[in-house]
Amino acid sequence: MGIPDRGLLDWLDEASTERGLYYANHDDGWDFWSYRDLGRLVLTTAAALRAGGVGRGEVVALVQRSSPGFVAGFFGALAAGATPCAIAPPFAYQRADEYEVHAAHLLRTVRPAAVVCDDESLERLRKIAADQGIDEPVAFDQLIADTEPLERPLPPPETALLQFTSGSSGFSRGVRISAEALRTNIGGMGTWLGCAPHRPAASWLPVHHDMGLVGFLLNVVVTGFDGWMLQPDDFIRSPLRYLRCLSERRIVMTAMPNFGLSYILRRVRPADLEGLSFDALQAVIIGAERVDPRVLRDFHALLGPYGLDRGALVPAYGSAEATLAVTGLPPGEGWTTGQPDEGSGDATSLAGTAVVGCGRPLPGRTVTIVSEDGVRLPDGRVGEIVVSGVSIASGYLGDTGSASGTSLGEEGLRTGDAGFLRDGQLFVIGRLGDGLKVSGKMVFAESLETLLHQRGVPERRVAVLLGVRDATPSGVVVFAGVRPEWRRIAHEVLSEWLGDAELLSVEVPQGGIAVTSSGKPRRRVIWQAVCSGTYAAATQPLTAD
Incomplete structure (x- = not known):
């Protein structure tokens, strides 16, 4: 416990x-x-x-x-x-x-x-x-x-933490977290994960991001167990050093976004893992961005022969306005994928991608799915994710306006995220504002990006934007350091799922996609720049050639 x-x-x-924090040195x-x-x-x-x-x-x-x-x-x-x-x-x-x-x-x-x-x-x-x-x-x-x-x-x-949203939908907003909300969120995570002083953890996550701060550092220090701390740069330079830490220190818990798993898959080969063992790992918490089931399967295929249990992969969902954790899969249960019900309006247009379940609400939290009119929807229907209960933020600091649609009110936290429930488990699809209606159904930018990644376009090298530009439904693919075959892949995917929408390509140098401090594409900011002509010289029709 x-x-x-x-x-x-x-x-x-x-x-x-005897216990404390270990910092990686040079x-x-x-x-x-x-x-x-x-x-x-x-x-x-x-x-x-x-x-x-x-x-x-x-x-x-x-x-x-x-x-x-x-x-x-x-x-x-x-x-x-x-x-x-x-x-x-x-x-x-x-x-x-x-x-x-x-x-x-x-x-x-x-x-x-x-x-x-x-x-x-x-x-x-x-x-x-x-x-x-x-x-x-x-x-x-x-x-x-x-x-x-x-x-x-x-x-x-009274306000124990002022943390900022990621800013993926515009400028970051300051969120006021009370001492009670922070305490109960840390306690809820401890109960969910079974945190205890004798169970060491490791992280390379930046501490300015809520997953690295609340989800890891504060959890570790308040509970009082050993924490092995790497810099994000350490992980990028040598993911193998991080994996050696997991093995040699018998780490029980770690955390990262989907990108981290994908990066390990690109940089580490089975031969590099000889002599390592990951059988002590009980929770690899995966959150902060949409989880790709293919990446989960490939990650387990890489580390499984060296002791990693499939049930140690623990998808979760949270947000800055909820202090952090909202739902999480119990360690050992094993992740699953799901699809919304057929015939449930815009729910069926997930661009052919399976959605990974992010577990059930932590104690004291309630998750509901509502329609555009705020009506609660049954299991299997896609709508907006609404969170209520303990550890919800007290409010925003300064300007409360946002292009993301996220808001705090009497009904709780309207997240601006689309998802559905199945047998109490939450399945997260993507941002409601990052989609386009095609033949009466919504297609989500994150779903299309997942398909591009599965076809070989690396993460952090492409961003998909969807919206109406000059009264025309449009899909825009932003490439960072494009390779010729990526254009063909993107054309095939977007033309299949976006029907008659206008398809555009914006090509910028590697590292040129505007991202948040946690690495998410700032879709609204980029979209506004595309519409205002900022990228006019780099914009062209997306074709298969």
Whole structure:
């Protein structure tokens, strides 16, 4: 069993010298920080923030990589009675101009009382903060220099986390998460996954993203088990190092999006795994983006001969507005796929792709499927996913408008995602706004992308956009570093599923697709750019030639 309903700062009173966080270093080794040492660093950070004038309920922006300093910054803000907010460091963006726009928007939204950053981010943040009229950022080591720790933490603030949505449908929005919502979400995940101090975990996920922050780091620290922490760069350079960690450290739990599994499949061969064993793994949590059943099958085919149980692959669904976790498949059950009922209106147009089940709601959460008019739909019918119950966000910060259709209200969280229920399990299809009606049925951009990936077009190298452009139903394929055969594949797929819609191709250099800090295509932003003529020189009809 896990440890539900644990206070966010309780671990400071029980900080172990034996357990803690292991950070990957550049010598292929690990630097250990015990929870006792981390706890002292947390209280030192809290004292420094208070001495610097940060008041109760004010926001502390953390622009840091995964590190002891980030842990101290997050929990130190809470221990000072302030609200932490994780913002992506510059490494998460390939283009400097995109990062500056993104970071400026987030800082302008939260107006933090303090900005704490890594040394590598300091100069960039200084310019952005100055342009926004925000106090100069401070590097973490400078913040805590010559500071004595508080004797005890102050009571946590009412808003324990200010986190941003991914921004895949436009600019990211700030979401206010209460201490109660954060605590119950961590407790719910612990019960779902059976988290306990003796069960180690590993992650390469960025801590500025809700899956890496709430789903992994906070879960690990609050529960108090060993966590093995790699940087996203470490994983990209050597996914085999990550797999060796899973094997050698007898890791029980890890997490990643579908992209991570796909990346391992491209970079790792069976011969690379000789001598490794994954029989200790009980939960590979897969979320943050649509899950491809082919990738799940291929991943198990690769690691299964080395001990990975099929039931350890655990699809899940969540959102920033729900703190994080909404549904999850119990470890050991084994994932399944499903299709909506025949004759259920737009539900049947899934572009021929099976939909992976993302499990059932965690305790205290309710998931319903509703029509456009808000009427609850029966099992097997596609509609909008609505979430209610514990750990729903208190509201948005600043402008509540959004092109995504996601909203918080009395009925709960209207997610803007399409899906259906089957025997209590949720099957997620894609964003409601990222689709096109063809012959009375909806076709979803994510379904078409899945087909392209299955035909050999790599993830992160293509994005599909669907909508009405100049009064004409249109399908747009954006290629990053296109290869000639991809055009033919895309033409075959889109022409089959989009009927008489206009088909266009936009070709940009590799890395040129606008993405969120977690790597999702910013479809609405790209669509608006296509419609406004920004990509006119790179746009042409999509043909089979």
